[in-house]
Amino acid sequence: MANTFKVKVNGGPELAVDATEGTLLEALEKHQLEMHYHCRSGFCGACRSTLKSGTVRYTTEPLAYVRKGDILPCCCVPESDLDIEH
Amino acid sequence: MSYSTFNQEQNNPLTEPMFLGNSVNVARYDQQKHSIFEKLIEKQISFFWRPEEIDVSRDRIDFNKLTASEKHVFISNLKYQTLLDSIQGRSPNIALLPIVSLPELETWIETWSFFETIHSRSYTHILRNLFSDPSEVFEDIVINEQIKIRANDISKYYDDLIFYTQLLQTHGEGDIVVDGKTYTVTQREIKKKLFLCINSVNALEAIRFYVSFACTFAFAERELMEGNAKIIKLIARDENVHLTSTQHILNLWQYGEDDPEMKEIAEELRGDAYEIFMTAVKQEKQWAHYLFKDGSMIGLNESMLCQYVEYIANLRMQAIGFDAPFENQRSNPLPWMNKYLVSDNVQVAPQESEITSYLVGQIDSEVNASDLGDFDL
Ligand SMILES: [Fe+2]
Ligand SMILES: [Fe+2]
Numbered sequence: 458m459a460n461t462f463k464v465k466v467n468g469g470p471e472l473a474v475d476a477t478e479g480t481l482l483e484a485l486e487k488h489q490l491e492m493h494y495h496c497r498s499g500f501c502g503a504c505r506s507t508l509k510s511g512t513v514r515y516t517t518e519p520l521a522y523v524r525k526g527d528i529l530p531c532c533c534v535p536e537s538d539l540d541i542e543h
Numbered sequence: 544m545s546y547s548t549f550n551q552e553q554n555n556p557l558t559e560p561m562f563l564g565n566s567v568n569v570a571r572y573d574q575q576k577h578s579i580f581e582k583l584i585e586k587q588i589s590f591f592w593r594p595e596e597i598d599v600s601r602d603r604i605d606f607n608k609l610t611a612s613e614k615h616v617f618i619s620n621l622k623y624q625t626l627l628d629s630i631q632g633r634s635p636n637i638a639l640l641p642i643v644s645l646p647e648l649e650t651w652i653e654t655w656s657f658f659e660t661i662h663s664r665s666y667t668h669i670l671r672n673l674f675s676d677p678s679e680v681f682e683d684i685v686i687n688e689q690i691k692i693r694a695n696d697i698s699k700y701y702d703d704l705i706f707y708t709q710l711l712q713t714h715g716e717g718d719i720v721v722d723g724k725t726y727t728v729t730q731r732e733i734k735k736k737l738f739l740c741i742n743s744v745n746a747l748e749a750i751r752f753y754v755s756f757a758c759t760f761a762f763a764e765r766e767l768m769e770g771n772a773k774i775i776k777l778i779a780r781d782e783n784v785h786l787t788s789t790q791h792i793l794n795l796w797q798y799g800e801d802d803p804e805m806k807e808i809a810e811e812l813r814g815d816a817y818e819i820f821m822t823a824v825k826q827e828k829q830w831a832h833y834l835f836k837d838g839s840m841i842g843l844n845e846s847m848l849c850q851y852v853e854y855i856a857n858l859r860m861q862a863i864g865f866d867a868p869f870e871n872q873r874s875n876p877l878p879w880m881n882k883y884l885v886s887d888n889v890q891v892a893p894q895e896s897e898i899t900s901y902l903v904g905q906i907d908s909e910v911n912a913s914d915l916g917d918f919d920l
Binding site: 494495 | 582
């Protein structure tokens with residue numbers, strides 16, 4: 458289970474996310490969270506979220522501007538447990 | 544001071560600001576100050592499409608079945624979008640090319656504007672199919688009061704920047720009298736106008752389009768005007784790339800990653816930038832009101848549209864460093880919008896998917912043998 462991390466969204470419960478199964482956006486959708494998105498491929502930035510703790514890895518290079526402290530869940534996977542605001 | 548199409552001064556584009564440094568001489572991309580703009584060029588070009596490839600012939604049948612109030616919604620939106628793309632097809636070129644200083648950004652601006660001309664041509668493609676003479680629709684764009692209010696608010700920032708740039712490039716800095724009126728032209732004043740202009744363009748591409756997008760996709764949800772929806776889906780995808788580019792420009796300034804003077808101006812004019820956005824929000828809500836003045840359409844009404852404007856304004860304003868202004872509109876009131884805004888990527892075989900560019904001449908290809916009854920070789 459080295460690829461599974463605990464992800465907390467908007468102070469909610471910890472959700473298990475397998476970093477080998479799709480993007481963080483897809484994983485959170487599987488947990489029935491209402492996610493903001495448009496392009497789902499890193500260029501529009503609509504899924505922009507605040508990373509309060511943890512690290513992510515981009516599987517596609519984001520073309521949207523990623524402001525300090527932000528992440529784009531549509532094109533990244535967790536590299537550690539995460540706490541995010543979405 | 545005057546613009547040169549090939550600035551012979553030896554300059555280093557890696558140390559130039561995005562705008563109002565030396566004009567670009569060699570169009571070279573082997574070294575780049577802000578390589579994001581070349582990546583956006585590549586992305587945009589990979590999305591190339593032609594309006595003629597999309598079959599809109601069935602829309603004519605659908606259009607005739609719409610109620611009068613639905614026809615008003617549909618045509619008004621097309622007029623408004625025609626206005627927006629008329630402005631966008633020329634203004635980034637005219638306003639920004641004379642003052643741009645990086646080759647990759649110069650080429651991005653030209654690419655961006657070119658795609659807006661595809662959008663403009665697509666509206667004629669749609670309207671030609673609906674009316675034997677679409678000129679009445681086009682002619683109303685410069686008469687319609689509701690559209691004129693918006694046109695003025697969008698073009699004034701561009702026009703102001705263009706005029707002051709012309710003064711700078713013909714007279715240099717100083718007090719310049721034109722037709723009895725004195726204009727104080729300084730580099731900093733032009734930078735302020737540039738900042739406001741980019742904020743206005745950002746707001747345009749961030750939210751102004753989305754009221755009409757929502758109506759288009761609401762028709763498509765009812766399987767109406769689907770040819771039009773395919774075109775608008777492609778336009779929406781392009782607009783997202785454009786939007787990303789102005790968000791980059793604004794954030795690069797704000798974070799001091801480009802011109803230090805622009806960082807100061809971004810702080811100084813933060814309130815004005817906020818107002819530009821909020822004015823656009825207000826105008827789009829008024830537009831929603833105008834669209835539905837004679838009645839709603841199935842699946843969409845004025846209040847849902849206004850909620851969507853607030854929802855999307857929250858996302859867009861956070862992208863450039865503002866707090867979300869509409870705290871109680873954090874969830875998407877029109878969740879079905881997202882499926883039209885997802886970028887069709889190349890993962891699926893085109894013939895199996897809804898990739899719009901593949902659906903060419905669908906109607907025309909439905910030919911029966913009887914249609915060829917009298918046909919001899
Ligand atoms: Fe456009
Ligand atoms: Fe655009």
